[in-house]
Amino acid sequence: MGDAVVTVRTSKRERIRTIELANPDRRNAVTPGDLTRLESAISHAERTGDPVVYLAGAGAAFCAGADLETVVSLSDPAGFARHGARVARRIDESDPVVVAGIDGPARGGGVELALACDLRIATPEATFAESGVLHGLFGAWGGTVRLPRIVGEGNALDLSLSGRTIDAQHAHRIGLVSRITDDPFDVAIDLAERPADALRGIKRRVRDRSDVDAQERAEAELFARLHDRHGETISR
Structure with a gap:
């Protein structure tokens, strides 16, 4: 199976960089190659001074999370977890305001990518699940770090x-x-009608928080242990 393609479209009128996860036949499930392209697209938007990035999924889903065929065959699950966490953190810490436009299902890693965005805007058809536990895993792209911060510990645990x-x-x-x-x-x-320097300054102040490296390392290590234990059952 080849990597899905992350297409990047730039709106010349609204000063908005649109990043679209474009593998609708697999509900925009994300492979390591997709993570790399997504990180590059965010970096490009920052270099070119785009004040707003719009992250969306093609077709009837936002993102199904990590591609399960990829997860089953992982030789370095901790590395894969760190890769996803790094991309989510890149979104979190980038200069542009990142808006997740969520239409249809967001599952697992798709929820975690959305959590890293500054705003999560949903259509009435959007649905959400941190579904890793159903496969004996959990959200290792910063999910255990950001989810309780955003929805509270009780809701995050639920x-x-x-x-x-x-x-x-x-x-x-x-x-x-x-x-x-x-x-x-x-x-x-x-948002793109607001002054870009004000958007950037507000985001930096609100996002200013203590280092999460240790938490992300612990996530990756636990994900690797669980993957070793449950990996063979993921695709069933």
């Missing part, structure tokens, strides 16, 4: 321990989703 799916309204009630709208891109357009 979602992560159960693996259950929640709808957009529920996600909004617990703070996982910033807004629900028919067209999330409209929010990106609105």
Whole structure:
């Protein structure tokens, strides 16, 4: 199976860099190659001074998370976890304001990529699940770091321990989703009308927090141990 393609489109009118996860036949499941391209796209948006990045999925899903065929065959699960965590952190710490436009399912790593964004804007059709536990794993791309920070420890444990799916309204009630709208891109357009230096400054101040390296290392190590234990059952 070849890597999916992350296409990058730039809107010349709204000063918005659009990054689209474009593997709709697999609900935009993410491979290591996709993570690398996503990281490069974020870095490019930062270098070119794009004030707003819009992250979306092609077709009827936002992102199904890590590609399960890839996960089953991992020879270095800790490295894969660190790779995903690094890309999520790159989104988190980048200069542009990153808006996740979530239409349809967001699962596992897809939720974690969205958590790294500054705003998560959902359509009424969006659904969310931290589904790693269903495979004997967990969200290792910063999920155990960011999810409790955003929705609170109780809600984070409920979602992560159960693996259950929640709808957009529920996600909004617990703070996982910033807004629900028919067209999330409209929010990106609105933000792009604000002064870029103000957007960047606000993001830096709100995002200023203590180092999470140790937490991400612990995530990666636990993910590797669980992968060794449950890896053969993931695709069943």
